[in-house]
Amino acid sequence: MKNPPALKGRTYPVFDLLAQAPHKARLADYLALLKPLDDRGRYLPFAELRYRWAPGLDAHxxxxxxxxxxxxxxxxxxxxxxxxxxxxxxxxxTAQKAICVVDRHATTAALEYMAKQIGEHAHLSYLLADLIEDEAISSSQLEGAATTTPVAKDMLRRQRLPRTPDERMVIGNYKMMSFAWEKRHEPLSVELIAAMHRVGVEEIDDEQYSPGIFRFNDEVVVQDGEGNTVHTPPPAEGLSVRLQALATWINQLQHDPDQAGYLHPLIQAIALHFAVGYEHPFRDGNGRVARALFYWVMFKHDYSGFRYITISTLLRNAPVKYGRSYLNSEADGLDLTYFIDFQCSIIARAVSGFTGAFMEASLLARAG
Structure with missing residues (x-):
């Protein structure tokens, strides 16, 4: 990935340079770039934009x-x-569209309305039982669990004991999602983050996990599929203090929606998802905890439709784009737009899939 060039912040003499030769002769071409999105409405990183600029323009x-x-x-x-x-x-x-879709279809009130449209409790119960398991399974598969979806669903419904480490991962994720729902009325805290990790991994028999224990050294890094280090988390020293600051930020947003810095809950949830992945507080299981905390924020704000909406199924199908959205945000001075924009595109699709399943269930109920 080609990192963006360093520009020395506000001191970069953009307009002074435009007034000089040879840039002055191409002034119209340069000024046409003075916008956050490209001509197709995309928020692209430097690595992609540099191929779309007119020949002869200075990339910096x-x-x-x-x-x-x-x-x-x-x-x-x-x-x-x-x-x-x-x-x-x-x-x-893209983010505005996702916010609109979430507000229309994922609130508790919207869920109750759609349930009335189905009309038959049996059809609704079958649908929700099928959907509520999907996030735990797909989140595990995103982290490498080899268990197939039908086998994992059968295990959860029959409540049989897991037979493999991959099945234990699915059980852990299922418990973690249930924990996020149960704790939705509590404020975020360092203890809650640790407890969520403990619930998710405590039954996985693997020495790489330390349930509920934050990393205490700087040996943890994030690597790509070829073993290259792509992210080095901030130092372990001060980790608890930084997590507490993160919790305070989330709690203040939730307690005072009238404050000047108000953010829609969807943006809060995605930012928390990124922040936990960025800090990487545990030796392993960070992605699962980050995604569970995304759901926790949505549950807290009464978007109960997210009990049945799975984002990890779509993330699992686009792991490279998922990882790249993290890296683009980090490389570009923590401009989280890349990550938020990608997550919003995934969430809008996931909500559409959820409403489509409800419509199908409604048609089945009427036909029956």
Missing amino acids: LCWALVKKARAAQFVRLLSLGEPAQLANFVLTP
Whole structure:
């Protein structure tokens, strides 16, 4: 992945350079780039944009113009890492669409309305029992569990004991999702994050896990499929303090929706998902905890439809894009727009799949 060039922040002399030769002769071409999105409405990283600029333009200057336009629309999120770095994002059309879809179809009120449309409790119970297991299974498969979906569903429904480490991972994820629902009325805390991890991995017999215990050294890194280190988390020293600051940020947003820094719960949830993955507080199981905390935020804000909406099924089908959205945000000075935009595209599709399943169940109920 080609990292964006360093621009020395606000001191980069964008307009001074545009007034000089040879850039002055291409002024119209340069100024056309002074916008956060490309011509197709996409929020692309430098590695992709550099191939779309007109031949002969200076790549550093083009990127500086894009960054200037984005910075003008930045919404402040939170500080991450050590030393602390401010994370921002731009509210893209993709994010706005996902917010609209979630508000229309994933609230408790929307779920109750759709249930009335089905009308028959038997059909509804069958549908929800099928959907509520999907996130635990697909999240496990995203982390490498080899268990097939039919076998995993059979295990959960029959409540049989797991036979393999992969099946134990599925059971752990199922318990963690149930835990997120049960604890939805509690404030976020360091203890709750640790407890969620403990619930998720305590029955996995593997020395790489330390249930509920934060990492105490800097040996943990994130690697790609070829063994290359793609992310080095912030130092273990001060980890609990940083997690407490993260919890305080989430709790303040939830307790005071009228404050100037209000964020829609969907953006809060995605930002928390990113932050836990960025901090990587545990030796293993960080992705599962991060996704479970996304659901916890949505449950807390009365989006109970997310009990039956699985995002990991779609993430499992696009693991490279999922990982790249993390890396693009980190490489571009914690511009979380890349991660938020990708997650919103996944969530909008997941909600559409959920409503489609309800419509199908409604048709079956009427036909029966």
